[in-house]
Amino acid sequence: MEEKKIDIKTIVGFGLIMLLLLWMMYNSTANKEEAAIKAEKEQVEKSKENFVPEDKTAVAEKDFTVTDSASIAKMKGALGAFAYSISLPSAKDTVTEIKNELLTLRIANKGGYISEANLNNFERIAKGSGERVQLINNNNADFNIQFKTADNRILNTRDMYFEPSLTKEGQNQVLSMRLKAGENQFLEYRYVMKPDNYMLDFSIRTQGLSKVVDGTAPAELDWDLKAYRNEKSASYENRYTDIVYEYEDGKDDNVGLGKSEAETADDVTYVAYRQHFFTSILLTDTAFKKADFSIENLMEDEEKDTVFTKQFSTKIPLEYKGGELSYNMNWYYGPADFKILNSYDKNLDEVIPLGWGIFGWINKYLFINLFTLLSKVLPYGVCIIVFTMLVRLAMSPITYKSYLSQAKMKVIRPEIQEINEKYKSDPMKKQQETMKLYRTAGVNPMAGCLPALMQIPVFYALFQFFPSFFDLRQKSFLWADDLSSYDSIAELPFTIPFYGNHISLFPILASVAIFFYMRMTSGDQSMSAPQQEGMPDMGKLMKVMIYISPLMMLIFFNMYASGLSLYYFISNLITIGIMYVIKNHIVNQDKIHAIVQANKQKEPKKQGRFQRKMQEMMEQAQQTQEQQKRLKK
Structure with missing residues (x-):
């Protein structure tokens, strides 16, 4: 039998066919991955476009980062210059924790405000929960600054992402939260936590935003809080839950305990949301020219309404100076303890309802x-x-x-x-x-x-x-x-x-x-x-x-x-x-x-002034009575 010879061209052709098949398989897989990535990008872009409201108020999407210039251009339709903040790695729903021996705080990237405030050494008594006292827990508080931009947009800080930076100054923890419109243009919340202290230094300032924001219209600060029930008797706790504020160089007042109360005050230097034995206080070195307070009772039936006691709300206009904001303030999250509050020498002892006038002095x-x-x-x-x-x-x-x-x-x-x-x-x-x-x-x-x-x-x-x-x-x-x-x-x-x-x-x-x-x-x-x-x-x-x-x-x-x-x-x-x-x-x-x-x-004692006056009045009354009798006769 004649042996067949192997043709070199056949081997080469077979090899080329195998390579072609492998390439087609690889290309098919790559196309599928590319198609999936493309579809995901299209979905993200679509969600961004659908998420922008009609009035161009900025609302940041959850857990995404925009890196390409085309997407940034689209976001500018909603955020204007602050679309820059969406392009940063910090544009996601994460929190930064700072804590000391007394207090644990979590500050959210979205909104830059305190999303949790826990007191480390106190327990809630309400229905024997045994949980730590929480003054803030995600769903019950809001801190927002609404401002107008130079291109006529209304933006809210609660909807945008801040960039966190945690450092230390000695023993103090310093957390800078910046809402950026550019590398050196930002709105900053700066939190300074000191060891073994319920009081934080807090400041609001802007840098390089004089041409970005409309400085002719004040920014509006909104601080809302729904007070958690912490004590055994909700009705008793509610009786002492109120808004207390200081105004006009040391005067103090409270909003009231009705079902729905509202007040306005000028030159306000602190606002306290008192929850009977605990309190949240915002203090300022530069008095707020005006503040509007409102309070609503959330507890009509103690058997049913067991989570919150009252809804607090404060609205404060923030004035620009030279097109920039600059306010040095403080936060207090802690017990409504007279000795602790009095130690700060900021008239905070008035938050405790010890009575007015002589009653308060005695206490x-x-x-x-x-x-x-x-x-x-x-x-x-x-x-x-x-x-x-x-x-x-x-x-x-x-x-x-x-x-x-x-x-x-x-x-x-x-x-x-x-x-x-x-x-x-x-x-x-x-x-x-x-x-x-x-x-x-x-x-x-x-x-x-x-x-x-x-x-x-x-x-x-x-x-x-x-x-x-x-x-x-x-x-x-x-x-x-x-x-x-x-x-x-x-x-x-x-x-x-x-x-x-x-x-x-x-x-x-x-x-x-x-x-x-x-x-x-x-x-x-x-x-x-x-x-x-x-x-x-x-x-x-x-x-x-x-x-x-x-x-x-x-x-x-x-x-x-x-x-x-x-x-x-x-x-x-x-x-x-x-x-x-x-x-x-x-x-x-x-x-x-x-x-x-x-x-x-x-001998009878000499009459005092009061007794003498009473005697004269009775004699005059008797004379008048006798004259009336004579006239009748």
């Missing part, structure tokens, strides 16, 4: 210092008891004078009744003779009222002190697991109007103490003051109040801080003890009677 300069001193050596529950004892002992001389006046009035009561009967038909003469008896017996009818009035500032100051004193938060005593909230001993399967769905024990104890105290003193008070013609019978009124006052205490304080109810319980127990000692061991009725009788033998 600031006396009660806070005294309680802080006691709390250094005593547990907080015991501290409240000792604090109450000191306050009641300090007020005991006033209690003594009040009871002494009641005892004197009780001694001359029979004589006053005689005068009432004798001059029954002549009210003016009856009043004159009664005043004369008071003067000759050395009895001042106002002496019993003045001590009671002197106790009102202390009473009201303490009513403001306990709900606002941060140190009581999450401090337990006996069955109360939190002295800043109610001390529930039983949960009810239903809700009683004005009372709630639980039973607090300290208000019950305080109500019982008030009942026995009023029973102990009501007899003396009704006996000391004789009934005046045309006036209600004080004896009957006091008998009714014996039952009404404890009932009001029981209902009203069921939702209040257990520390406040503990104070009233101990205070009334101590007052009962003081009154018992005064009545049985200090004030002697026989001695009082002897003193009154001795005063009658003496």
Whole structure:
């Protein structure tokens, strides 16, 4: 058989065919990949074009970076010069974290503002969540500057991407967030976090934007926040959640606690969104010429509306200088603690609702210092008891004078009744003779009222002190697991109007103490003051109040801080003890009677200005009455 010869041309041809097949397979795969890439680019471009609103307000697309000049040109239709910011690697939804021992903040590239603010050392109490207190968490806050560009566009910083740069200056962390219109043209937010501090330095400035923005129209800063519920009782927390602001060189005010409130103020130097025990504050070195505040109550039903308490909103126009913005400010995210806020020496202690005028002074300069001193050596529950004892002992001389006046009035009561009967038909003469008896017996009818009035500032100051004193938060005593909230001993399967769905024990104890105290003193008070013609019978009124006052205490304080109810319980127990000692061991009725009788033998004391004026008015009234009688005749 003849052996076939292998033709070299056949081998070469076969090889070329194989190479051709391989090339076609590779080319097919490459075309598919190229087609996929092209389709993806077309989809991105299409989404960009569809995402631009009609009014040319800039809205940055999520997680993309534009690098080619054609795409940048398209984005300029929406962003103008700020399309440059979309071309940077930072144009994506990421955050930069800065933290110290007290505070953890996350700042978002998109918008450049704080998207999370966590307090490292405090827990939410709401429904036993055990989570860290979060003042900001993505969905509840917004910080935006809206400005007009030179080419007549309205842009919002919340919609554009900032470029972050984190550095250190000594121990301070410095985060620069820049919204760029060019390499050296930008709007910057600068955050400076210091160690072990709730206060941040914060500044807003622009560079090289005088020809990019319209400097004739102020930029508008919008700061919105929905306040998270953090405490056990939402309604109680909501009662102390408000906007507080400082204006006109140190004046302070609050917006209010209605369902929807709004106010405007000039020369504002700080705005505080107070959430009972925590607060977010924006401060400025250069006063804002004007600020508009609004607040809306988000909690109508405590059983249903359990996440947020109120919606805060502030609008502030920012003035350009030379076509640029420059504002040095501060952020505070932390506890609404008087001692911490007061340490900054920026009048921030006014954020705490300690009362106005003398009530606030008593709390600031006396009660806070005294309680802080006691709390250094005593547990907080015991501290409240000792604090109450000191306050009641300090007020005991006033209690003594009040009871002494009641005892004197009780001694001359029979004589006053005689005068009432004798001059029954002549009210003016009856009043004159009664005043004369008071003067000759050395009895001042106002002496019993003045001590009671002197106790009102202390009473009201303490009513403001306990709900606002941060140190009581999450401090337990006996069955109360939190002295800043109610001390529930039983949960009810239903809700009683004005009372709630639980039973607090300290208000019950305080109500019982008030009942026995009023029973102990009501007899003396009704006996000391004789009934005046045309006036209600004080004896009957006091008998009714014996039952009404404890009932009001029981209902009203069921939702209040257990520390406040503990104070009233101990205070009334101590007052009962003081009154018992005064009545049985200090004030002697026989001695009082002897003193009154001795005063009658003496020359009457010279009338004071007030008594003299009252005497003249009664004499004039009597003369007028007599003239009217003569005219009738």
